[in-house]
Amino acid sequence: MLQQAIDATDVIGRWEYDVPNDRVYTDTLVALVFNVDPALAETGASLDVFLAGIHPEDRARTAQEIRRSAETGMCCTIEYRVRSADGVVRWVLDRGRTVLDEAGRPQRGSGVVIDMTRTRCRRDANPPDGHDPDRNPLENAAEHCLAAHNALQAVPEPLLQRMSDMLLLEVGRSLARLVDERRRRGVNEAVQPGH
Template identity: 40%
Template sequence: MPKWKSLDGWISAPAIQGVTDALDVIGNWSWDAASDRARSDRFAARLFDVDPEEAEAGLPLSAYAAWVHAADRSRLLTTFREAARNGWPYVTEFRVCFSDGVLRWVLARGRFSRNHMGRPVGGCGIVVDITDLRTNDGDLAFAQPETVFLTGEPPLERAAAAAMMAYRAIDAVPDPGLKARAEALLFDIGRKLAAQERAVQRKELN
């Protein structure tokens, strides 16, 4: 069952397989309520094993959900719809099954906006590859995936949102060095988010 929590600290292709194996890769997504389609960057696209160009243009949620582990799919979609309907920020974990049989763990955080009538307008968030955390940490390796509805937007999540906006803007600038630094910042934030989640889960297990 999803639960509420207040947090003081708060978005596989061979070409990046080495990176995803070595880092807690962070990707970002945005959702448009009118079309019910989600756009994501290339890192998020590869975590869901979908075509990066199609993901950037926008795909139906079903295209992403198709790669989510069958045991987690219903919970993830219910979480997304409920959070969107109520305007709640959330954090959840789930597994993704790649076409080659590889299974990866993903941590997702999202937030939504509503219009003056209280209807969802859109949402945005991040996904973090936490496979290494889940498979190599003895305390967490067998912990059940969890969903939490948040009561605020602490600093780390605000930093992630700002970094994603900066990365999207810089992506259009013909400066590889600047783009690499923006990318590195996102990776660093992803590692810190994963470490934060590790600390929260350890506390709950004790």
């Protein structure tokens, strides 16, 4: 059932982070993807509970990026693996931002988690210079934007990093619209007479 819910949309769900109280709040699907009890996620779990659901090879890097975002208030876009409640390892793209108070202390974070497993499998099956004709050009652009974004994180140019954050956000919004369009089309085709 978890796989069916994830297959229905690439956007898994949203998260909210109360930084001073170390409480992360998510919906049921995000909780299950991180192998967290949904009731606990609804009432708020510590960040460490969610970090425990991240693949051990990706955990330290992800925690470091989250800390950097919380300290600076900059957007954070991270791709990493999780082991879900059903035992499946999935690739997710986590995109969020932390709001700082007037004194520069982190207050609240919010963001979205997107399932990248199919994209990642396709990327591994097709060489980087290969072209997959079945994909929407926007999906190809998203992969290139993500690669550029990841490369720019190592460059000490805040303007370039912010610009790549903005580009990735806009491409993500366009992808979300594309997914919604596909979902609506699928629902409409399913309810058409003769289907």
